[in-house]
């Protein structure tokens with residue numbers, strides 16, 4: 001059984017058999033996997049499932065297997081950010097969302113592969129090697145939460161969580177043909193999420209359908225006193241699942257259909273917008289004039305924060321240590337060996353951007369651009385309920401196609417990073433296929449208006465078949 | 476008298492004060508009560524800087540910092556803002572220190588000290604909040620130790636760094652400033668200066684308009700005074716020999732009493748400050764009025780009140796109010812006996828004996844000093860015996876009553892003294908004649924003789940009066 005399934009299908013299966021059987025069959029599938037999407041398989045999952053069978057559990061995710069991105073702390077389960085420098089690190093504590101998931105009865109199957117420290121768009125910079133796209137193993141699954149998207153697409157977990165700093169949930173969701181949400185900044189506690197760029201990132205759910213996204217949000221969303229940026233929200237995400245977009249005002253930002261966009265992607269997105277119109281929504285073009293500066297601002301801010309966030313990995317307390325004649329030599333050797341090329345590149349660029357003499361020119365300027373980008377969105381949302389764009393300008397590209405060209409890789413994020421700069425919510429869901437590769441539609445809304453995003457996405461899903469397609473080898 | 480400051484000495488201080496009266500650390504729930512515990516037992520993911528852990532600002536720490544700012548007559552910032560100060564060091568678990576940068580919690584204050592020539596204002600540039608790093612330890616000496624041990628119990632303790640303008644003109648003024656600051660902090664009940672590492676000072680010292688030299692991490696007030704004395708002498712000699720003082724950082728070797736060069740300022744780190752994304756601003760401006768209400772009476776106000784309420788000399792008021800414990804002790808005593816006698820006994824005598832032994836006023840009971848004062852003012856024992864009782868209690872313990880009894884300190888009956896006076900006058904006719912002939916000093920001799928006869932149990936003042944009375948009644952010869 002199992003494979004591609006949503007929560008209610010898994011629940012049905014558990015009722016017919018047991019949580020243990022379901023978990024065992026997922027683990028079986030994972031062991032046979034050829035896409036390299038898991039970094040750690042948690043063998044305790046079976047026992048946990050058995051416990052739920054024996055003792056019962058009335059949590060909303062009782063017995064539902066889930067995969068967790070390798071940058072989210074799990075007590076007693078290795079958490080490495082797919083980096084050599086964190087080899088051997090086993091957190092002594094659970095991230096807030098992991099606590100919530102456990103309380104809800106979810107069974108952790110394991111940790112998923114990612115770009116090292118979430119720095120990438122292809123999951124190729126992992127120290128465990130790349131994850132392959134289940135739709136075409138010669139292609140990347142997107143990144144940085146490539147593992148989390150791929151396991152859902154390949155039926156190796158019904159649901160998963162990733163993190164999205166500049167598109168890291170939505171990009172792989174688009175490339176793997178699943179649904180992924182980047183919630184409003186502050187909606188989900190980051191406590192336990194290993195920081196890459198704190199001011200930009202949010203944990204986000206991935207699933208085969210919009211209702212599962214809402215179900216996961218109801219479990220992992222909400223205030224946590226341990227994250228000062230976490231916000232008190234009252235949203236009941238499941239309530240947003242209404243198949244009705246009549247009167248919905250959609251803005252279509254011209255800047256997101258710029259040069260380099262794949263014609264098939266452009267067509268699919270326009271088809272989707274047309275469908276919304278048929279369902280009772282209206283659309284108009286809108287301009288977000290500062291979009292072209294967003295990418296540069298994003299990378300400066302993200303790299304600056306990263307250069308500081310990653311300073312703690314010095315071999316002193318946990319993870320890899322390469323000895324040296326004194327502490328500084330030890331720390332240098334550890335970092336030289338422990339970090340991959342992309343991580344080093346970003347630390348160096350971030351350090352540079354914050355340095356005396358350059359701080360104002362780069363970091364401060366980037367903050368100003370960020371404000372302008374945010375204002376673009378505020379302005380747009382005065383007129384529109386949501387915006388629709390392609391998530392990625394192209395379908396999944398080939399493995400190694402962009403490894404040697406970091407700039408080309410950065411450019412792939414052009415439609416996702418402005419959303420993180422602004423802090424607004426956005427979802428990616430399948431809206432078509434080209435040459436057997438999925439295409440993602442991005443729906444963006446204003447701060448804390450996940451309800452509109454989910455309602456639009458749910459309505460689209462109810463009136464289309466894209467989300468029912470699955471990779472050839474998934475039963 | 477105006478202090479000339481011929482060497483053009485300028486001293487500015489940066490004082491790191493641990494807000495160790497808080498129950499928990501600055502950004503996590505770990506207990507601050509680690510001083511007697513094993514290393515690394517007061518730690519959690521946050522203060523160990525484990526991946527994924529996030530800081531949460533301790534609201535009470537902010538309140539403590541506001542109190543300090545207000546007591547130093549500072550302006551309080553509208554909302555808190557923290558930055559990251561990035562540098563690598565093994566005691567720094569995150570690879571950066573979370574600190575306040577361009578928006579310190581308090582700024583533009585002042586403290587009044589007893590300067591070289593009367594009251595002197597020392598301006599406070601700023602006071603900002605930050606976290607303490609862990610502590611490095613070596614087995615044996617740094618050179619011989621096989622490795623470095625790190626204790627993170629201290630990591631994340633709330634510090635307030637107080638920065639003064641270079642308004643002090645002598646090492647003595649620097650010391651007085653620190654004494655005053657400690658006094659204020661203890662009045663505020665935010666700080667226990669007796670705990671190890673509670674206050675660390677960096678001193679910026681310059682002479683004759685030259686560049687300043689920073690002497691880092693001095694752990695005592697006395698050390699600051701000594702370091703400044705040494706540094707002034709060193710800089711003066713250097714300039715005299717034609718040298719030019721450059722910006723540099725020096726280390727104070729407390730044992731040898733000398734400062735040693737660490738690094739020149741040009742090599743200083745670029746800390747790459749940027750706003751801490753994991754903390755949101757906390758509005759504090761609206762809380763100022765409520766915090767002001769919680770401020771206790773501070774040393775200067777108490778000193779004034781003591782002189783007016785108890786009619787004591789300003790000298791005594793100053794001595795009694797410099798330490799909150801002593802001030803509270805005094806007021807308890809003053810409620811039970813004559814406040815002026817109490818002032819003399821506590822400020823002049825008891826405090827001296829305590830300082831001599833380097834113990835705090837906690838070592839003495841209010842009821843004991845009250846009993847001693849009553850014995851003296853009731854003329855039961857001499858002043859000297861009173862002092863002796865204090866010393867005995869401090870050195871060996873016991874109660875005033877028991878000590879009086881054991882040492883036979885009750886003043887002898889007057890007729891014994893009367894008898895001694897008669898005998899001394901009979902035995903020393905020459906001295907008597909000398910006195911009558913105008914030699915004042917001879918009277919002292921006679922007083923001494925009487926006291927010798929009574930084995931010191933009569934006091935000089937009474938003896939003197941009795942002798943004069945008797946002499947005036949002698950039949951003329």
Ligand SMILES: [Zn+2]
Nearest residue numbers: 503505519522
């Ligand atoms: Zn702690």
